Amino acid sequence: PCLSARWSSCEDKCPEKTGYFPDPIQCDLYYKCSQGQPEEKLCPDGLVFDDTNPNSARCDIPANIDCGDRTELQDPRPSPGCPRANGYFRHSDPQVCDKFFNCVEGVTNELPCPPGLIYDDIRSTCAWPSESHRTDCFNSxxxxxxxxxxxxxxxxxxxxxxxxxxxxxxxxxxxxxxxxxxxxxxxxxxxxxxxxxxxxxxxxxxxxxxxxxxxxxxxxxxxxxxxxxxxxxxxxxx
Structure with missing residues (x-):
């Protein structure tokens, strides 16, 4: 059951007998290992696995996690205003830079940035326009x-x-x-x-x-x- 295109044995999925370990390709996929036997786990859509602590099964927004070469993700489950079911995303109106969407299991919540700040979707936070990665918000x-x-x-x-x-x-x-x-x-x-x-x-x-x-x-x-x-x-x- 541990043989696949990316794995040659159970030991590859479980470098230790007990713990939580990342998939080498897909950033939101990880394995719960017990007695050396892996159980496949998937983060909620929009979140990715934090591989910094093998004793914790923690998923977080991509801005907080360095996926490195783990570039693949599960298929998205979008809803109005939410490209994925969970996470922070820029406003659907491209003219609105000082607001963003907080999506929780596909439910959209519109939130404002503090005065003078705009939403930076690379860092998933509000930032000064001069410090933001966006180039489409200078005509407000x-x-x-x-x-x-x-x-x-x-x-x-x-x-x-x-x-x-x-x-x-x-x-x-x-x-x-x-x-x-x-x-x-x-x-x-x-x-x-x-x-x-x-x-x-x-x-x-x-x-x-x-x-x-x-x-x-x-x-x-x-x-x-x-x-x-x-x-x-x-x-x-x-």
Whole structure:
């Protein structure tokens, strides 16, 4: 029963008397060996056998397993949205890059990537477009706020010399307001607490005195500060 085109004996299928061992050609096929006798096993469609631990019969998605020369697979059992019964797959709409399908026994579940990321079907995970293996996802439309703001391209380097994960940008007309770009791509509006203004050098809300140009935006406050400083000086002198 152990003779076939790929095996010459039971010993070839079971290098040890007990354990789980891979087929040399088919990545989702393996053998459960007991007392040197092999029992053929097959991973669920879409998963492949992990041959790193002979004491475990573990199947996983292909992105997590190095099949090496084990290039063959069982015939697929596709369903709508699922090229195989199990696994992660790119969206069926080629224009949709920020969503993917999680298939479990042929049942399709649509899942979103975090803002700014796209699905990379080589690694079966979401990734930044620049780090993805896909070349068909660079024409996606940018999100726009009601005032027309959208997140600029490129990284923003913060005061520490590192790229900011959620960079902020000044409002063009109101120094107390600013924009936040979540993951660099999803714009949101922000505003400073009362009395503070946005500092585009430090990328945070700050005292107006520390922000260049605040006097032109808030002349009344500037005059009030000068008046209070003068009164404090008079009080100290007297």
């Amino acid at each position: 439309k940018k999100d726009l706020l009601d005032d027309g703001f959208s997140c600029p391209d490129g990284e923003v380097i913060g005061p520490t010399g590192r790229a900011l994960p959620h960079p902020t940008y000044p409002h063009p007309e109101d120094c107390q307001k600013f924009y936040i770009c979540r993951n660099g791509v999803m714009p949101q509006k922000g505003s400073c607490p009362g009395g503070l203004v946005y500092n585009e050098v430090s990328f945070k809300c700050d005292e107006p005195e520390n922000v260049v140009g605040w006097r032109q935006v808030y002349p009344l406050r500037h005059n009030l500060v000068q008046t209070l400083d003068y009164l404090n000086w008079v009080f100290v002198k007297t």
